[in-house]
Structures are given as C-alpha cells and as structure tokens.
Amino acid sequence: MVAMAPGSRRQWWIFLAVLVLVGLGCVDRGKALMTTITHQECVYEEVDYEGDTVSGSFVVIDHGLAWADEPGVELVVTSPIGAKVIGITAKEGEKFEFVAHQRGMYKFCFNNPGPTPETISFYIHVGHIYGLMDLAKDEHLKPLNVNIARVREALAAVSGELIYLKARDRRHRITNESTQRRLISYTVGEYICLIGVSLGQVYLIRKLFDKRLGYNRV
Amino acid sequence: MGGTLALRSCLAVVGLVLLWGCGAQAVQFEVSARTTKCIAEEIQNNVVVIADYKIVHSDESHTITVKVTSPYGNQLHYQENVKSGQFAFTTSETGNFMACFWMLNAPATAVANVALDWKTGVHAKDWASIAKKDKLDGMELELRKLEEAVNSIHSEMLYLREREAEMRNLNELTNSRVAWFGIMSLLVCLGVAGWQLWHLKSFFERKKLL
Numbered sequence: 001m002v003a004m005a006p007g008s009r010r011q012w013w014i015f016l017a018v019l020v021l022v023g024l025g026c027v028d029r030g031k032a033l034m035t036t037i038t039h040q041e042c043v044y045e046e047v048d049y050e051g052d053t054v055s056g057s058f059v060v061i062d063h064g065l066a067w068a069d070e071p072g073v074e075l076v077v078t079s080p081i082g083a084k085v086i087g088i089t090a091k092e093g094e095k096f097e098f099v100a101h102q103r104g105m106y107k108f109c110f111n112n113p114g115p116t117p118e119t120i121s122f123y124i125h126v127g128h129i130y131g132l133m134d135l136a137k138d139e140h141l142k143p144l145n146v147n148i149a150r151v152r153e154a155l156a157a158v159s160g161e162l163i164y165l166k167a168r169d170r171r172h173r174i175t176n177e178s179t180q181r182r183l184i185s186y187t188v189g190e191y192i193c194l195i196g197v198s199l200g201q202v203y204l205i206r207k208l209f210d211k212r213l214g215y216n217r218v
Numbered sequence: 219m220g221g222t223l224a225l226r227s228c229l230a231v232v233g234l235v236l237l238w239g240c241g242a243q244a245v246q247f248e249v250s251a252r253t254t255k256c257i258a259e260e261i262q263n264n265v266v267v268i269a270d271y272k273i274v275h276s277d278e279s280h281t282i283t284v285k286v287t288s289p290y291g292n293q294l295h296y297q298e299n300v301k302s303g304q305f306a307f308t309t310s311e312t313g314n315f316m317a318c319f320w321m322l323n324a325p326a327t328a329v330a331n332v333a334l335d336w337k338t339g340v341h342a343k344d345w346a347s348i349a350k351k352d353k354l355d356g357m358e359l360e361l362r363k364l365e366e367a368v369n370s371i372h373s374e375m376l377y378l379r380e381r382e383a384e385m386r387n388l389n390e391l392t393n394s395r396v397a398w399f400g401i402m403s404l405l406v407c408l409g410v411a412g413w414q415l416w417h418l419k420s421f422f423e424r425k426k427l428l
Contacts (some may be wrong), residue, residue, distance in 0.1 A: 041247070
C-alpha cells in the first residue's frame, strides 16, 4: 500500500514521477523466437537508456543430420555507432550479456558459415533498473519502488535462464529421438542385409556347383 | 480531499497506462524481396497470443504479406500487402506457431524493416482493466504483476520437469534396446550361418559330392 501523506503537492509529483519510472522499467517480455538461418539473419533491438544491461541467449537446434561436424553459428552484436560489442561462436548455444554504453538500435547478427541452413532459438532482453541514481538525489523517492524494479529484473534473469534451458532441452530431445529412430532403422536394415547376403551366398554357391556338375557331366 | 483523490486516481491511471503499454519494444528484422522471413515460437496449449507488426521504415512504399500458422498447419491469420496489422488468438495446440513475412510484386532490391511485437501469456494480459476491476493502485498492481510472473515461471519449470522425465524414459528405452538388438544381432548372425551350413551340406549330399 502506498503510504504517502496526502498533504504536500510536491510529494504527489514525485509519486507521479516514481509511477512513470516504474512503468518504464518493464517486466521481461519473455519470448524465445526461432528462425532459420541460411547465411545470415539480423535482428534489431532498441535500447532506450544508456547503461542498460542487455542479456540473452541463443541455441542451435539440431537437425539430426548424420554429420556431426557442424561449424556452429556465430553471433555478432553491433552497437548503434557501428562498433562490434560481442562476437560469439557456438556449436550448441550460448548465453551472452553486455552493458549498453550507447542508446539506440543494436544489431544482432547470426552468421551460418556452414552449407546447410540452421535453425536457432534466440532470446534478447533489455533490462533497465531506473532510479539507482535518482535515489541518492531525492530523498522523497521511495526505495521500495527501486527494490521492486530490482525484483523484477531478477525475475527477468530467472526467466531468461528458463528460456535457455527450454531451448537446450528441445535440442536434446531432437537428438534423442533421432538416436532412437536411427537405432531401429539401422538394426532392421542390418538384419535384412544379413539375411539377404546369406541367401545370396547360398544361391551363388548352388549355381556354381550346378554349372560345375553340368560341365563334368559333359 | 476530493481534489487529492482525483489527482491520486489520475496518477494511478497514468501509471497503469504506462505499465500496460509496457513491452512496446519490438524485435525488428529485414524482409527483402526474394526471401521469406519466418519467426516461430513454441507455445503451449491454451495461451493467449497478441502480436502486432508494422513496417518501420523502408525506402519506398513497400507492403508485406503475413501468414500465421499453427503447428498442425491451420492458418490463423493472413493479410496481403499491408503496412501494419495485428492479430490475436488463443492456442488450441501445443507446438511451433510460425509467423512468416514476405513481399509480393516488389523489385528485387526492395528491403523493408519490419517490427514485430509478439506477446504471449502473462504479457498479453489487459492489466488496465484488471486494475480497474479489482481497484488496485500502483504498488498493488506491480506486486500482482510480479506474482503472475512468478506463477508463470513456476509452471514453466513444472513443464520442463515433465519433459525431462519423458526424455529420461526415452533414453533408458534406447539403452535397453541397444543391448537387446546387440544380442539379437549376434543370434541372427549365428542362426544364419548355421542355416547356411545345414542347407549347403544337404545340397552337396543330394548331389553326391559329400
């Protein structure tokens, strides 16, 4: 319950400022999106405040193809002024985090150097805790709101970890199902091959001896 | 007293509008003329999805075509040659929901920046009307939002736990199958070799070679 004495007008304007700032420190949007990369896919994300922490993760979803030698997917993050902030190459997936020193549009580019298209699941979160600076300046600003914003950011971090875990679980599930399918199909193929080859052997040996017998009878 | 109350409710409404309008940041990507950009998300059953998309800036007046499909192939939303739009649905299946964007009848060098704001579950809730219905003020609404976020995290962890149990079962099944198929391979090999020997022996005895 907000406990402010309904007397001073200045306190109400501060309350308004606090509410505005609370509104701007948004709860995590919580979406992990999947997209297929042929060579390069770029995603843009807006950072509204300098000093915000941008965190996220990306996971390469396995196709279950035979060749285990994937070169992986590379993530390059570029700041609004064109400087490279982060470059990560990952075969399975990776989490990343950096502090945005400029405000503006950040570019997240995923490069696929390999020949086959890769599907990735990515998640980007721009976290802003307002008021840490303002708290020192103005003693009327309630620390409670700052703490709530902190809790919100901590929840967003938990949510981000969960999203990363879910994406990795999806990848492992695809690998396991592919292993199961391969096991059954290779085993059945092996039995058919074995029986077919032995039948072929018997048939050829019989034919060989039939011919020899034929020659001998002449 | 009345003036203070009016001011207080006015501030609460302003705060609520800002809280509700939260999440207006969107993911942006480029759609060029010859390619289709598809964005998908794995969503569970019975979840509200609200999304809106618009062309942020492009050199000429380009338009995009949007198609949203459910995991079983049902088309949920289709719009041709628009600059912006929105769609909302409640999922009736669990799986990958995909939104695809492409440009029809555009020159080969056309590029458009599309901003897609995709909200599911907790973030798709209409907090302004909930706050009005339950008469919550700023702090209570914040805490209610936090509680909803914690609940959704909890249910996602339960879902992960179920998936992990399924995978563990699958792995144990694969493990036991590998053992059985190995033994069976050996038996099939020995059986086939035995049959060959027996058949050829009887064949040669018939042909009076042995």
